[in-house]
Amino acid sequence: MTSARNVTFFLDDGLRESAEAGEHNFIGKVVSVLRSAGFEVAFRPNSQAARLSSALRPGYAMLHMDQPTHARALTMRRVYHYPFWQIETTTERWDWHVAKADFDPASIDPQEAQRFHGFWRRRLFPDAPPASREGFVYVPLQGRLTECRSFQTASPVQMVEAVLQNDPDRLVIATFHPGESYSDKERQAIYSLAERHPRLSVKTGSMDRLLPGCDYVVTQNSSAAFNGILFEKPFILFGKSDFHHIAANVSALGVPEAFRTVMGMAPDNAVYLWWFWQQMSINAGREGAEDKIAAALARGGWPI
Numbered sequence: 258m259t260s261a262r263n264v265t266f267f268l269d270d271g272l273r274e275s276a277e278a279g280e281h282n283f284i285g286k287v288v289s290v291l292r293s294a295g296f297e298v299a300f301r302p303n304s305q306a307a308r309l310s311s312a313l314r315p316g317y318a319m320l321h322m323d324q325p326t327h328a329r330a331l332t333m334r335r336v337y338h339y340p341f342w343q344i345e346t347t348t349e350r351w352d353w354h355v356a357k358a359d360f361d362p363a364s365i366d367p368q369e370a371q372r373f374h375g376f377w378r379r380r381l382f383p384d385a386p387p388a389s390r391e392g393f394v395y396v397p398l399q400g401r402l403t404e405c406r407s408f409q410t411a412s413p414v415q416m417v418e419a420v421l422q423n424d425p426d427r428l429v430i431a432t433f434h435p436g437e438s439y440s441d442k443e444r445q446a447i448y449s450l451a452e453r454h455p456r457l458s459v460k461t462g463s464m465d466r467l468l469p470g471c472d473y474v475v476t477q478n479s480s481a482a483f484n485g486i487l488f489e490k491p492f493i494l495f496g497k498s499d500f501h502h503i504a505a506n507v508s509a510l511g512v513p514e515a516f517r518t519v520m521g522m523a524p525d526n527a528v529y530l531w532w533f534w535q536q537m538s539i540n541a542g543r544e545g546a547e548d549k550i551a552a553a554l555a556r557g558g559w560p561i
Contacts, residue, residue, distance in 0.1 A: 261315035262313035262560075263297040267307050268321055273300050279511035279528050281413055283342050283541035286320070287333070290550045294561050317559060324348045331557045336468040337480050338381060341534050341540040344553035351408060351497030354556060360502040362528040365536070373535065374527035376488040377415065385469050388488040393428035394420055395471035395490075397464065399429070403444040408497040410507045414446045416495045421454050427472060428456050434479075435462040473519050486530050491522040503529050 264282070268276060276284040277300050280419035288298050296317075301307055303323070311318040312327035320332040325346060333344045334523045345353050378385075398413050399518065400556050405412040411419065431447060433439060460467075464481050467488065468474075474482045482504070485492055493515045494504040503524035505515040539549045555561045 259530075262295050263299065263316035264291050264319055265314065265316065266300045266319045266321075266421075267303040267311065267323070268300060269303045272321060273302065273462065276300055282340065283333075283539070283546075286541060286546050287550055290547050290561070294551070295460050297447065298457065300443050312350040320356050324346065328558065329351050329395075329442070329555070331559070337483050338377075338544075341538040342541055343538055344550065344557060346557050348409070349497075350499035351460065351501070354500050354553075355533065356497075356499040356501065358537060359528060360532055362525055364366055364512075364532055365523070365528045367528060370525070370531040374487065377530070377534075381484070382465060382469075382487065385465060385488075388469050390472045391470040393430050393467075393471055394424055394437075394473060395467045395481070396420055396429060396431040396475045397479040398433055398447075399477055399479055400430055400437045400439075402439065403446055406496075411512075413477060414450070415438075416475065416477065417447065417450055417457070419512050421457060423513060427481045428458070428466060428489060429454075430460060432463055432467070433459070433461045442552070466533075484527045489526050491519045491524075500533060 266273070266276060272281065275281040279285055291298055295368070296360070298561050303321070307318060308318070308323060308326050311330060313368070318325070318330040321329060322331060324334050331344055332348055333342060334348065335341065336343050343353060343355070347353070350356065402413040403468035405415070417429070417431050447459055451459050464484065468481065468485055468488050471490060474485045474490055474492040476482045476492065476494065478494055482492040482494065483500050492504050493507065494501055495507045497508070498504070503522070503526070505519040505522060507515045510518060513558055535546060538551065539546055551561045
C-alpha cells in the first residue's frame, strides 16, 4: 500500500474547487512537485470519515489544517499569513520543524531583514499608527478559558490573573477572540476578574488597534503575539508555540521571571521574521518554493 504513487487531497468544497481549477497558487505548486516526482494526484471532498478511510487506501493523503490520521498523511497549513505555508506531520504547531529548530541570526542579512519586515508591516497593517508604548498589557484570549490543556502552563483565566499579580502598575486589556464561541461560565470568569480588578478591561477583537500601542503581549500562543513581531512588541507565552524562540516562555522561566524578563527583551524582530518566514517556511510567492515543498514532503516521509 505505501508504495502506490498517488496522493489524494482531502479539501473543503471552496478550496477543493480552487485547487481543481488550478487557481490556488500554493496547492498548484505542491501538485506540480508531486507530478514531477511521478505521483498521480486526486481531489476528494473533506470529512472526518473520508480522512479516516484514507488509511485503507493505497498511496498518500494530503490534508488542510486537519490532523493526519495515519503515517502516510501530511497536513498543510498557512503560517499566519499568505503566502507562507508549512507541510507537517501534525497540526500541533509546537511540534513543527521550525519549533524544534535553533534560531541562528548570524547568517541573515540584517538590511534585507529590515526591508522584509517593513514591507510586511505595511502590507498587513497599512492603516496602523506608529508603534508606541501606552502603558497597557494586551492579552489576546483564545478558547476554553477555564481549562489548562496539555500544551499550556495555566488556563487562560489563570493567565489573566498572573498578569494582574505580576504587573501591578499597568492597565490590562484582555480580548475575546471574535471567532470563538464562549460559554456563559467562561465569560463570567473573565468578567468576575474585571469586577475585582479595575485595571482590567475586557473587549472583543481589536487586535489592529491594541497591538501598536501595548507595552507587551501576554498569551498562550495566539497569532496576535506573532503579529506583534511586526510592531517590535515583546511577548510572554503561557503555552507551547512554533514562534517561541524570542519569547519570554513561562514553561522555561516560570511566571515571575517571565514578567521580570519581558520588558528588557530586545530581540532582532526583523531578522527573526525573515528567518521564520523566508528560511523556515514555504513562501509560495518566492522562487524556490517547489524545492522547499519537496524538502518538506521528504521530511514527512514521502518518497520524493
